Amino acid sequence: MTTMTEQRFREFKMPDVGEGLTEAEILKWYVKPGDTVTDGQAVCEVETAKAAVELPIPYDGVVHELRFPEGTTVDVGQVIITVGAAGVDASAGDAPERQPVLVGYGVSQASTKRRPRKAVAPSGTNGHARPLAKPPVRKLAKDLGVELAMVAPSGPGGIITREDVHAAAAPAPVAEGARETRIPVKGVRKATAAAMVGSAFTAPHVTEFVTVDVTRTMKLVEEIKRAPEKYEMQGLRVNPLLLIARALLVAIKRNPDVNAAWDEANQEIVLKHYVNLGIAAATPRGLIVPNIKDAHDKTLPELAASLGELVSTAREGKTTPAAMQGGTVTITNVGVFGVDTGTPILNPGEAAILAVGAIKLQPWVHKGKVKPRHVTTLALSFDHRLVDGELGSKVLADVAAVLEQPKLLITWA
Numbered sequence: 001m002t003t004m005t006e007q008r009f010r011e012f013k014m015p016d017v018g019e020g021l022t023e024a025e026i027l028k029w030y031v032k033p034g035d036t037v038t039d040g041q042a043v044c045e046v047e048t049a050k051a052a053v054e055l056p057i058p059y060d061g062v063v064h065e066l067r068f069p070e071g072t073t074v075d076v077g078q079v080i081i082t083v084g085a086a087g088v089d090a091s092a093g094d095a096p097e098r099q100p101v102l103v104g105y106g107v108s109q110a111s112t113k114r115r116p117r118k119a120v121a122p123s124g125t126n127g128h129a130r131p132l133a134k135p136p137v138r139k140l141a142k143d144l145g146v147e148l149a150m151v152a153p154s155g156p157g158g159i160i161t162r163e164d165v166h167a168a169a170a171p172a173p174v175a176e177g178a179r180e181t182r183i184p185v186k187g188v189r190k191a192t193a194a195a196m197v198g199s200a201f202t203a204p205h206v207t208e209f210v211t212v213d214v215t216r217t218m219k220l221v222e223e224i225k226r227a228p229e230k231y232e233m234q235g236l237r238v239n240p241l242l243l244i245a246r247a248l249l250v251a252i253k254r255n256p257d258v259n260a261a262w263d264e265a266n267q268e269i270v271l272k273h274y275v276n277l278g279i280a281a282a283t284p285r286g287l288i289v290p291n292i293k294d295a296h297d298k299t300l301p302e303l304a305a306s307l308g309e310l311v312s313t314a315r316e317g318k319t320t321p322a323a324m325q326g327g328t329v330t331i332t333n334v335g336v337f338g339v340d341t342g343t344p345i346l347n348p349g350e351a352a353i354l355a356v357g358a359i360k361l362q363p364w365v366h367k368g369k370v371k372p373r374h375v376t377t378l379a380l381s382f383d384h385r386l387v388d389g390e391l392g393s394k395v396l397a398d399v400a401a402v403l404e405q406p407k408l409l410i411t412w413a
Contacts, residue, residue, distance in 0.1 A: 011079045071147030133160040143284040144169040189286040203383040207343040212400045215374045236304040251398035278330035281314040291327040341377040351386040355379040
């Protein structure tokens with residue numbers, strides 16, 4: 001039998017917005033009780049262990065209650081908002097547990113059984129008021145990982161200012177005599193830590209190095225910047241990373257077995273006939289690795305456009321979970337931090353990762369004379385179950401050859 005309450009209100013539960021994720025943090029509500037919403041309208045932004053995403057509501061109605069304030073971490077399957085039909089009194093009783101199906105989202109059966117969590121005071125008609133802050137301050141808080149509900153406001157009328165957010169983000173003052181400071185691990189950093197531990201203790205890593213004269217590559221970058229129309233690069237960002245990415249794609253084309261994955265369950269090597277090129281990006285939330293889909297099929301201008309979009313989206317904190325799934329090989333540019341090179345850990349499920357060191361003017365023997373040349377060190381880490389020393393060396397040598405003589409991009413591509 002259908003109750004009166006069931007006819008009047010519907011509940012929207014936190015969906016699994018990734019692959020098997022168990023929780024998400026509510027970053028920002030876009031609606032408040034009394035607002036009218038329509039099917040497909042984004043009602044809030046949440047952050048998972050992988051990315052920040054917007055959640056669309058799958059029906060029309062009027063917002064009845066927001067169950068959790070911004071900054072709360074909520075388990076998948078918990079009700080976060082209730083919606084009633086137009087004209088329904090917002091003071092009506094609680095809604096039933098009913099969850100419509102969202103395309104692209106799903107709640108696993110296991111998600112109904114979660115570890116006990118501390119009770120959190122709800123927001124909305126029956127709970128605490130939403131913290132007062134202007135949109136730029138809210139964005140600052142999100143970028144710094146600060147929960148607005150925990151910030152003490154100092155502005156007029158109880159509004160939270162930029163200074164309040166910065167003060168909350170600053171490390172807690174160390175008490176006299178204290179020997180330790182503890183920082184909670186959550187979100188992207190927590191997921192990254194788990195993935196890196198799993199990768200390091202599952203795949204046998206090997207790293208090889210090569211120091212390369214990239215003077216001609218740097219000259220080509222400057223040439224493209226001066227005459228972008230000649231290369232059909234008008235309005236596109238051109239930098240050394242673009243040509244390094246192209247060099248790696250050429251090396252993979254010449255050595256396709258490096259573009260593979262190890263299937264432990266089936267004891268099979270999976271050769272990928274496409275390249276989803278991951279680019280490691282440092283963001284306020286931690287390290288993420290979005291990838292350029294089907295990078296092997298892209299022209300240089302198309303690759304430049306995709307790379308530019310990937311970087312700008314990551315900086316804005318708008319990278320989606322889908323953009324970080326399905327990578328086949330990765331580049332990490334540690335050179336932007338002034339580092340010569342490193343021994344990168346493989347992105348889980350991939351066979352190789354290329355680290356690019358800082359490009360510096362160094363004395364170099366060129367045509368029998370010591371001259372100042374632009375030099376960098378490349379490091380290729382690979383899964384030794386899939387890639388032996390010969391294959392890894394060939395890939396690294398091919399990348400180096402292209403960067404020393406970028407005209408090979410034309411003859412080898």
